[in-house]
Amino acid sequence: xxxxxxxxxxxxxxxxxxxxxxxxxxxxxxxxxxxxxxxxxxxxxxxxxxxxxxxxxxxxxxxxxxxxxxxxxxxxxxxxxxxxxxxxxxxxxxxxxxxxxxxxxxxxxxxxxxxxxxxxxxxxxxxxxxxxxxxxxxxxxxxxxxxxxxxxxxxxxxxxxxxxxxxxxxxxxxxxxxxxxxxxxxxxxxxxxxxxxxxxxxxxxxxxxxxxxxxxxxxxxxxxxxxxxxxxxxxxxxxxxxxxxxxxxxxxxxxxxxxxxxxxxxxxxxxxxxxxxxxxxxxxxxxxxxxxxxxxxxxxxxxxxxxxxxxxxxxxxxxxxxxxxxxxxx
Amino acid sequence: xxxxxxxxxxxxxxxxxxxxxxxxxxxxxxxxxxxxxxxxxxxxxxxxxxxxxxxxxxxxxxxxxxxxxxxxxxxxxxxxxxxxxxxxxxxxxxxxxxxxxxxxxxxxxxxxxxxxxxxxxxxxxxxxxxxxxxxxxxxxxxxxxxxxxxxxxxxxxxxxxxxxxxxxxxxxxxxxxxxxxxxxxxxxxxxxxxxxxxxxxxxxxxxxxxxxxxxxxxxxxxxxxxxxxxxxxxxxxxxxxxxxxxxxxxxxxxxxxxxxxxxxxxxxxxxxxxxxxxxxxx
Numbered sequence: 001x002x003x004x005x006x007x008x009x010x011x012x013x014x015x016x017x018x019x020x021x022x023x024x025x026x027x028x029x030x031x032x033x034x035x036x037x038x039x040x041x042x043x044x045x046x047x048x049x050x051x052x053x054x055x056x057x058x059x060x061x062x063x064x065x066x067x068x069x070x071x072x073x074x075x076x077x078x079x080x081x082x083x084x085x086x087x088x089x090x091x092x093x094x095x096x097x098x099x100x101x102x103x104x105x106x107x108x109x110x111x112x113x114x115x116x117x118x119x120x121x122x123x124x125x126x127x128x129x130x131x132x133x134x135x136x137x138x139x140x141x142x143x144x145x146x147x148x149x150x151x152x153x154x155x156x157x158x159x160x161x162x163x164x165x166x167x168x169x170x171x172x173x174x175x176x177x178x179x180x181x182x183x184x185x186x187x188x189x190x191x192x193x194x195x196x197x198x199x200x201x202x203x204x205x206x207x208x209x210x211x212x213x214x215x216x217x218x219x220x221x222x223x224x225x226x227x228x229x230x231x232x233x234x235x236x237x238x239x240x241x242x243x244x245x246x247x248x249x250x251x252x253x254x255x256x257x258x259x260x261x262x263x264x265x266x267x268x269x270x271x272x273x274x275x276x277x278x279x280x281x282x283x284x285x286x287x288x289x290x291x292x293x294x295x296x297x298x299x300x301x302x303x304x305x306x307x308x309x310x311x312x313x314x315x316x317x318x319x320x321x322x323x324x325x326x327x328x329x330x
Numbered sequence: 331x332x333x334x335x336x337x338x339x340x341x342x343x344x345x346x347x348x349x350x351x352x353x354x355x356x357x358x359x360x361x362x363x364x365x366x367x368x369x370x371x372x373x374x375x376x377x378x379x380x381x382x383x384x385x386x387x388x389x390x391x392x393x394x395x396x397x398x399x400x401x402x403x404x405x406x407x408x409x410x411x412x413x414x415x416x417x418x419x420x421x422x423x424x425x426x427x428x429x430x431x432x433x434x435x436x437x438x439x440x441x442x443x444x445x446x447x448x449x450x451x452x453x454x455x456x457x458x459x460x461x462x463x464x465x466x467x468x469x470x471x472x473x474x475x476x477x478x479x480x481x482x483x484x485x486x487x488x489x490x491x492x493x494x495x496x497x498x499x500x501x502x503x504x505x506x507x508x509x510x511x512x513x514x515x516x517x518x519x520x521x522x523x524x525x526x527x528x529x530x531x532x533x534x535x536x537x538x539x540x541x542x543x544x545x546x547x548x549x550x551x552x553x554x555x556x557x558x559x560x561x562x563x564x565x566x567x568x569x570x571x572x573x574x575x576x577x578x579x580x581x582x583x584x585x586x587x588x589x590x591x592x593x594x595x596x597x598x599x600x601x602x603x604x605x606x607x608x609x610x611x612x
Contacts, residue, residue, distance in 0.1 A: 030545075
């Protein structure tokens, strides 16, 4: 807020406006004023039930997960100094989905409260740890993307396998949910399930700003400035695993948010990672809220996946970034 | 007596579809394999002892098959042409939604396939019974069962209370519902209930968003028992908003295997639903 008051105010205003839109758009067709008063009253009427139990958790999750993905994308790109690093693209979200699916189908998720998000966190942590180990401190694009493809493919295949082995005939049809993500019919239970781990992840990732700023000068310079690189890396892995794991556990893997948002906002913050982190968090919330309103406007009664919208925006940008990276000679 | 002509037509079509193996046309089929959950149940109802060799594996699942007990001891198939061929049937019973590739392949292998017509509503049940009976060479049994069914249906219709109709919503996984004209809708009507999905113009099967269902405030929500293992599709049945609908003053009912196929058991489903709503009426 201090560094870029105009940008941050605009983003915050967008978050608030889209949050309101998210609360007001839905097939029940409740008039706006009636909807807001039902939300505040919270009596047992049908309107209050729709607002408090269906639309509010959906809007809250869009903010929480969008902010998480924006933050994680900005942090990974800052650490690897590579604009292609993004949790969805390099298989971190896919691995989180695998963890979540295993927890759900083995009954771990039902056996204790945080079983589902913790399993997803474990999947995400393994993937992000593996990728950082493979890509090395400088995060070479080719290694990162190739390793990401391999991790994504493996996680996707194992997710499909687990769902196909399930005794539940509906489970196999949900492969697309775990790969594309959706916020349809989530409840406050999901909000409370995701929030604790997400909050831990937000704190960890927000604390990376100074270290990532120093890292823009190179590892040696950062170490001379007294930045413990090992600790920085650990915080990045843990923070990303927390936010991506918790988000994916309740909404599936949503790609491209962490790629698009930092890319658009970077020029506005003078490419400083410490300023990009909070801006990307707000930007991520804006993008996911907008995408989730869009899926409801396009197909009100059907569950169009969020990943469809984010990929339509994100994939062309990704191609553009690859083209530019190639021009720079990898 | 128009139906008798119908069954002769089906028998004729069946004879044509045999193509090869004229000997098989001589008498009723001796090794019958059914590859569709609904034809499984028709065959289990009508086949002579020993005539039916195999039904699909879902026919033995009490969650979706009203005749799971009867399927015990039969070989269970997964409707793949290769395994069906290995069973050496002289007749295969299929539904209209059975994969066309499987049916075509079986016919190319020289196996007669009878496609039993779809049951879209309560009034279609006798025809499906008679078609199955004709294919199995069990016309008399089929006619008797069809007549009993028609009489029972007429009696239930006469008894249906035209007075206050409680409003019910059918809430299936993924918010799928059954609207006007569907078999489930007709079961509701027969049980003296009004279908809220029909109120909002849903015809046949369709999706009713959870919040739309909440706004319709049905008196009764009808869902199916969930499968083991987890699925997001069924999670919506336990969504707090859906649970609130089944709260005080409102009730939930279970749709079971009697609802799945248009067999005579649909009358059992309607009777049970009618009795449940009558005894528990607020």
